[in-house]
Amino acid sequence: MQKNKTDKENNEELSIVNCQLSIPGNTRISGSEALLKALIAEGVDTIFGYPGGQAIPIFDSLYDYRDQLKLVLVRHEQGATHAAQGYARVSGKVGVNIVTSGPGATNTITGIADAMMDSTPVVIITGQVPSSLLGTDAFQEIDVIGITQPITKWAYQVRKPEEIAWAISRAFYIASTGRPGPVVIDLAKDAQVGLVDYIYEKVDYIRSYQPVPDIDKEQIRIAAELINKAKKPLALIGQGVILSHAEEELKIFLEKADIPAGMTALGLSALPSDYPLNKGMLGMHGNVGPNRKTNECDVLIAIGMRFDDRVTGNLDTYAKQAQIIHFDIDNSEIGKNVKVAVPVWGDAKETLAAVTAYIQPAKHKQWIASFETDEQEEYTKVIQKELTPLSGPLKMGEVVRKVSEATQNDAVLVTDVGQNQMMGIRYFKYKRTRSVVTSGGLGTMGFGIPAAIGAQLGAPERTVCLFMGDGGLQMTLQEFGTIMQEKLPIKMIVLNNNFLGMVRQWQELFFKERYSGTILMNPDFGTLAKAYGMGSRTVEKREELGDAIKEMLEYDGTYLLVANVESHGMVYPMIPAGACITHIIMGE
């Protein structure tokens, strides 16, 4: 039904038309064009977006800038945000979205929240109704700022074209500095169509925002002293190391003081998998060694990680014997979950180098060798069965490891969430930094496909391997269309068990095998892949796996490998939620 328009709305549209008339000799440009110039000035060349009523002027301007700004048209705005995340995580650049108001904006919420939890720099530009209509429940109007304030570093509404240059530069400065995170810029329609004299304004100072604090030399000295005295030091490495480009500083630090390290899920690939001091992953499904040793070490050195409950388990029994040194750039993380003996507030690249200068070369041969017992136990009880089973259906872990090896352990791993994720990060191996893209803090199913799109565009020269489950695949399945349109050679592997596997695992262990809401009836994924022009093959037999992986990696284009794995597979080791980190279930 045609809505009766008020005079105000009619005037609004009339003024929009007037604004778009070009006046000869006038150097003023539209707000939309100013937005694109500001993005280009920030080094943007790729935008993930989806148009709609209140963003049409921006997309119209994009048409003129299509040589400089590549628009990746996603199939749903959630996909746009996850793609921006994947892009940012592998490239270190800021991921950018342009979406419309109302549902366009609300569809980005999950990705924004995910980026906030995982400290990913993204700038989300949302269209908004003309400022005269704000607050009136206009068509597709939603309070984007109010909704996104709790899940962004900064959210700002632009109502005048004159503010665009400043707001965009400020958005990129905030998103990419300090502890990175998402920024939302809500752009009212009249700011998009109004004319402005565009002048680039670089924002690199905000008096109320200190992204990198000055190093406290006294704390550095105290930290070094504690490390020098340590007999059994253990380092916990988080994504902060990757975000501050401190991988080399970390290696020098660890080697000088001879400190073994455990990695958080997001910290993975900050050190190569085969690096001798890398003792594996921490947490609920992490490696036995670093988890147990957390409760045996005398000094615990946390670097750019936040003691998430999936890492610590029960805080009352967590590392009580150790003195904790916490390196972090975010002061509100220090002391949030654990009691810290020495806070080292700052950028890990600077603070690690500063501490390294004060520490004495040391050797902790016996302590480091003591990890071998745990490694051996985990190998016998878990890894061997998962990677080299002699019979029975395909195991998730063996598929992951075979793919990793076939890429010479040099691919980018993207995962969805659930068993596929834990198997992926446990058994994939890494040579280079920024090789893992996974949804850690928020644990967003459906993250995988769009994140892989972003990862492939952010690292076009690298092989991107996406592992997902049959559940998560169907949450953002529509992005197959984006992959097809962009001709992205992503190598996708669905570990298909016809279950929501991780929930099923919990139901088996803790809910008397009552499989409520976890049994899936699935389509033929291979046929689906063919509909999108992808290469595909379905494997069930161990003998065919190697050949299928080879075919996938050699295939010129997108490929979906459907691995029908055991239906009741379990991810072990497992520390039950809220249990002590030494209470490890091996699944014997």
Added chain:
Amino acid sequence: MDKKLYTVIIFSENTVGLLNQITIIFTRRQLNIETLSVSPSAIKGVHKFTITTFADEDMMDKVVKQIDKRVDILKAYYNTDEDLIHQEIALYKLSTDLFLKMKGVEDLIRKYNVRVLDINEDIVVLEKSGHYAETQALFKELSETIGVLQFIRSGRIAITKSKVERLSDMLSTMEKKLMENN
């Protein structure tokens, strides 16, 4: 840990939506805001929030760090009553009729240091400033004798006793940094 009343003092840029950003941090930690007062500060363009809440110190510390981290917040810190000079203001609307018939009006005014703001044939409006207990004591006495038609108390305002001026220190550090970088 024991809960006690803390006063959180926050200085911010004068931008839209900051109150929302602050209150959601209290909400996430299930903290009730007891009183809230917002006004421009002595420094142009800087706003000051004074918030009181019952919490334990560990919680207070975490909440204030999370507030301080927000981009447009200049400085946030917390104090207990011992560190502060604080004040609230209260207004009391009474019936003129009953007020005039009340015994010991002069004593009441002297005892509570009350100001009379308005008086007409129907109503009297009294004003009292002081700590919560003081304004509450007057309210109690009036309501038990002649009754109170309307009562309103402001949020707490407070200034620190300490010599340290955290906001000015922070601003001068930031300005120095800007100069060094340019």
